[in-house]
Amino acid sequence: MSELLKQRASSRDLWTRLTVFGVLAGLGCLVLIGRLYRLQMSLGREYYERSVNNFVKEQKIPADRGLLIDRRGEVLADSRPSFDLYLTPYFCGKSCDEVVGRMSAWLGLDAETSSRVRSRLAQARGLVRFKPFLVAVDIGRDAVDVFEAHKSELDGVDMVPTPHRNYRRGTLAGHLLGYLSEVGPEELATLQTAGKDYHEGDYIGRRGVERAFEPVLRGVDGAERVVADAKGRRLPDRSGLIPPQDRIRLPRPGNNVVLSIDARLQKVADESFPGKAGAVVALDPRTGFILALVSRPELDPNLLTGRVSRAQLAALAADPYKPELFRPLQGQYHPGSTFKAVTALAGLQHHVITPESHTVCNGGYTLGRRRWRCWKDGGHGDVDLHRAIVHSCDTFFYWVGDHLGLDAIAETARAMGLGKPAGIGLDNENPGVIPDVAYHDRVTPGGYQKGFALNAAIGQGDVNVTPLQLAMLYAAIGNGGTLYRPQVVRRIEDPEGTTLKTFAPVVRAKLPIEPQNLAAVVAGLTGVVDEPGGTAYSHRLKDVTVAGKTGTAAVVAYGADLHAKLDYWRNDHGWFAAFAPATDPEIAVVVLNEHAGHGGSAAAPTAMAVIQAYFDDKKSDEAAHAAPPPRPALPAAEPRAAPEPEKKRELGTRAPSAWPATESATVSPIPSPAKRVRESATVAPRPAPWS
Amino acid sequence: MELTARAPRRLFARFPWGALLLTCAIAGLGVWNLASASRTVQVNLWMSQLLWLAGGLAAVLLLALVDYRHFRSLAFPLYVGVLGLLVFVARYGRTVMGARRWLDLGPLHIQPSELAKLAVLVVLARHFDEHPPPKGGNRLRQLLVPFALTLVPAVLVLKQPDLGTALIVAAVGLTLCVFAGIRTPTLAILAAIGVAGAAGAWQHGLKGYQKKRIETFLDPDGDALGAGYHANQSMIAVGSGRLAGKGWGKGTQTQLSFLPEQHTDFIFSVWAEEHGFVWCTLLVLLYLTLIVWALWVAGAARDRFGSYLAAGVAGLVFWHVFINIGMVTGLLPVVGVTLPLMSYGGSSLLTVLLAVGLVLNVQMRRVG
Known part of the structure; x- marks a missing residue:
């Protein structure tokens, strides 16, 4: 009996416990449902x-990026499709x-x-392993196939x-055009702080026009919104997860920059320059626009843009x-x-000399106890300004x-x-040095001495340009x-x-020099080339x-007779300004040939070749315009209509008198095509590995 | 043992088809859900799961023929056998993702740790049946043996390492200890020891990644792309399901592989993302029904052994469901615990089915 009671008691006890457990389980489930409510209902959105x-x-x-175009419409820099290789450490494991x-074997x-x-792989830890990094820029077509x-x-x-960026003419005008390279991390931070739309991996202009006109040339990147899985692989959006109108934002290309450079003249200047190092400048003295700008040794912008090791x-x-x-x-x-x-004009303006003043050259000039030698040891005899x-x-x-x-x-x-600085607005221009008494008192041990004026008078001493x-300067004498301020x-x-914008010539200053004084100097300069005995007479056109x-x-002060025996680095620089x-x-043309000796032989031929080419081109352009090609009804619609074969022009042509005409600020003599045929570098978007 | 001699037809007259239907319903939802979750891996995981389900149900029906009281005498051999397997797998098992859990049996890969849950359940049921607690409940001294019986397999599983399963083994053991009757002061002492033990485990017992998981649980946004990634993505999946879900096969978190372990431990995120709050609640209620049914069987059982078995199974299912959904919804740290009948995996499915089978068995042989 008591056994049965005991059993009943324990049974009741059992049910009590089971009820408690059941309630606890129910509470547990309630907690879960509550949590689900919070996540899915309260925070669901x-x-x-x-x-x-x-x-x-x-x-x-x-x-x-915008195109760089020469004054006649030839494209000097554009963009072409290329493929870069990226590696994501996590995915190669x-x-x-x-x-x-x-x-390395295949590509x-x-x-x-x-x-x-x-x-880079060895350093990749943690989240960095998910981040793709650049392995190779612009791999070749064969590598793409492989x-x-x-x-x-x-x-x-990932490819x-x-x-x-593609510089079609290679090294031609390389310094002037400049090149691009990737923005560095610190630079990127600065740009972004300034509110500029740059991102990691973007390219930015480094030198020359590419740098100076970066905001003009740079376009606005577009974006494509795609469906990607957890590993960032792009997947087809079959079920329409992204609404069609949100899928794509087209990029806006950058604006084109039309240079004042004439690629033909640039090429002549480049090819006719004989030296290892130096410069050729050709410009229009009527406007200050640069026609050719050569710097030697040349830079290869194609190499420097991304691919340089x-x-x-x-x-x-x-x-x-x-x-x-540069x-x-x-x-x-x-x-x-x-x-x-300059010295001659200074003398005339300060009334120290007149065009008729003359002195005797017996091979040098004596001041105090020192003698300044003339390059001609025997002397020039009686010389006036013109002869001098x-x-x-x-x-x-x-x-x-x-x-x-x-x-x-x-x-x-x-x-x-x-x-x-002349104010061309590219890179960092060197201001040069024009010494005066105060300058020498400041920098020269022992201060100013009278003889320094003699050195400066012949462009030596501390004078640097x-x-x-x-x-x-020569353009100003000539015009x-x-x-003018130089412009490209x-x-x-x-x-x-x-x-969108046309650049007008900018006058820096009117020379404070009377016309008859200028005329006297111009006459002398003409004699240099034109009169027998002139230092450039043998190169006249x-x-x-x-x-x-x-x-x-002179780079090193030695007697003239020693120069033939000097090595390259000690030899004189040859100049010709014309x-x-x-x-x-x-x-106007200036040629500088470093360490090449006498300007008459090392620099003048190049300048003459450039001048000759300029007038030859002008003549052939005029001939082409004298017999104008059939004018299209709508020249704007057909950019490549009737190209003139001898000019390699990319553009349509305009009225015969338009080229070459005197440049002016408002009338643009260069035909401006409504649509330039552009080799688009935008390729069908592929999944970027970092997305 | 006259009951075993009963004709199977009479026996199955008492068979609780309702409970089996409930089990099959949950497992069916599981297969359907798995078919969506595995669309990305190009393997028909749900087919394989379906085969396991069929095999498991067959095993349950076969098991029903054998009176559960036979397991009473088989408890110790079974327990020792499982311990042996655990030791064996520790030495010769297959290593997957850094853990030695798997035993290769030809084409089948078995996780003995899953069997350990059942072994502990059966052996404790027998122990408490043989040693009924005194009036007022067990004292610490009486609990030493049951603790040992629980902890030995739990530690072996923890060493694999498999923190989740070890926790379940321990939880099932503790549940039975409490269910068998325990004095309130003893329970308090145990709770204190538990807190101290957790601190000790934190210092010495846990692996780096296990600690990391708990750290990220405490501060989930601290490392959203690192260790907190799983928890974060899972919560995004669950939350983004909102009221009605995104639809079968349309969960972006699932189909675009943002979910970790989406076929196994995180299967509930798939369900939650694609079917939303309503169906999540329903699923939780289905589990609760299963648990309450097991508890009811525990009350109706003809003997204490049966009661303990059924209650233990109720505890097993509860802890699995609570820990898994808690972890998936960011309520608990990430530990490897499956969701019964939903998670992909033969061993896990079979274990739950066998456990349910035990309860069915007890119910069939109840008095009256």
Whole structure:
């Protein structure tokens, strides 16, 4: 009996416990349901948005950069499709090493690149492993084929299409055009702080026009929104997860920059320059627009834009000829005898001399206990201003300098644009040096001495100018006294070819020099080329009267007889500064040939070739326009209509009188096509590995 | 043992078809859900799951023929056998993702740790049946043996390492200890020891990744792309399901592989994302029904052994469901615990089916 009671009691006890357990289980489930309510009902919208953000990846569609076009419409820089290789460490996992090996074997990575990739792989930890990094820029067409064929064996390697800058004429005007490279991390931070739309991996103009006109040339990248899975692989959006109107934002290409450079003249200047290092500047003395700008040794912008290896960069930096120096504006040199024009004008303006003043050159000039030698040991005999310029007599100018004093020379030199940047607005221009008494008191041990004026008078001593400054100065002498600011860009066009902005000539100064004084000097300069015995007489042109001045800038002060025995680095710089025609000039040219000896032989031939080419081109252009091609009814609609074969023009043509005409600010003589045929570099977007 | 001699027809007259239907309903939803979850892997996981389900149901029906009281005498041999397997797998098992859990039996891969849950359940049921607690409940001294019986397999599983299963084994053991009757002061002491033990385990027992999981649980946004990634993505999946879900096969988190382990431990996120709050609640209620049914069987059982078995199974299912859904919804740290009948995996499915089979068996042989 008691057994049964006991059993009943324990049974009741059991049910109590079971009820407690049941209630506890129910409470547990209630907690779960409560949690689900919070996530799905209270926070559901927020989590839904996060799930959308998870799979929507924005993929950049890079915008084409604006074109660089020469004054006649030839495209000098555009974009072409290229393919870059990226590697994501996480996706190659344990086989990363083999993948790198295969890449170097199949895709021709050099040893430097593969060791860089290996060390990058070794450093990748944590989240960095998910981040793709650049392995190779712009792999060749063969490598693209190989990659496509072996994709499955190259885990983690992605090929990303990117527009790559293409400098069609190679090294031609390389310094002037500049190049691009990837923005660095610090630079990127600065740009972004300034509100600029730059992102990692973007390219930015580094030098020349590419840099100066970066905001104009750069387009606005577009974006494509795609569905991607957790590994960032793009998937087809079959069920319409992203609404069609949200899928694509088209890129806007950058604007085109039309240069004042004439590619034909640039090529002639480049090819006729004989030296290892130096500069050629050609410009229109009527406007200040540059026609050709050569810097030697040349830079290869195609190489420097992305593909340059560290070794190549080191070689560039270590090159004793300093190819990175943009010599026409960054190199400073003694102007040598080309400066005599300045000294002569200073003498005339300060009434120290008249065109009729004369002195006797017996091979030098004595001041105090020192004797300044003329380059001609035997002397020039009786010399007036004209003869002194034509024969480049040093003694005459020592005499002028002695009577002028250094400050008077400096005053005139500065008024003619020396001693401060010419203002071309590219890279960092060298201001040059125009010494005066105060300058010597400041920098020269022992202070100013009277003899310094004599050195300066013949463009030696501490006088330093850039080839560009000298070119602007000679242009001003030739055009009757207007000192222009040098410019290389004539126009900015939108991608369709419509002109957005035209650049007008900018006058820096009117030379404070009376016309008869200018005329006297111009006559002397003309004699240099035109009169027998002139220092450039042997290089004169048949059809065109050229006015010019040779210069031989001593690098090391030795007697003239020693120069033949000097090695390259100690030899003199050869100069030639000229304009043509001598009256009413259309072109001014300065040639500097470093360490090449006498300007008459080392520099004048190049200048003459450029001047000759300019007038030849002008003649053939005029002939072409005299017999104009059939004018299309709508020239704007047919950009490549009726190309003139001898001119390689890319554009349609316009009224016969339009080219070449005097440049003016408002009338643009260059035909402006409504639509320029553009080789689009925008390729069908592919999944970027980082998306 | 006269009951075993009963004709199977009479026996199955008492067979609880309702409970089996409930089990099959949950498992059926599981297969359907798995078919969506495995669309990305190009393998018909749901087919394989369906085969396991069929095999498991056959095993359950076969098991029903054998009176559960036979397991009473078989408890110790079974327990020792499972321990042996655990030791064996620790030495010769197949290593998958850093853990030695798998035993290769030809084409079948078995996880002995799953069997350990059942072994502990059966052996404790027998122990408490043989040693009924005194009035007022067990004291610590009486619990030493049951603790040992629980902890030995639990530690072996923990060493594999498989924190989730070890936790379940321990939870099932503890549940039975409490269910058998325990004095309130003893329970308090145990709770204190438990807290101290957790601290000790944190210092010495846990692997780095296990600690990391708990750290990220405490601060989920601290490392949203690292260790917190799984928890975060799972919560996004669950939350984004909202009221009605995104639809079968349309869960972006699932189909675009943002979910970790989406076929196994995180299967509930798939369900939640694609079917929403309403169906999540329904699923939880189905589980609760299963648990309440097992508890009811425990009350109706003809003997204490049967009661303990059924209650143990109720505890097993509850802890699995609570820990799994808690982890998937960010309520608990991430530990590897499957969702019964929903998660992909033969061993897991078979274990739950066998456990349910035990309860069916007890119910069939109840008095009255």
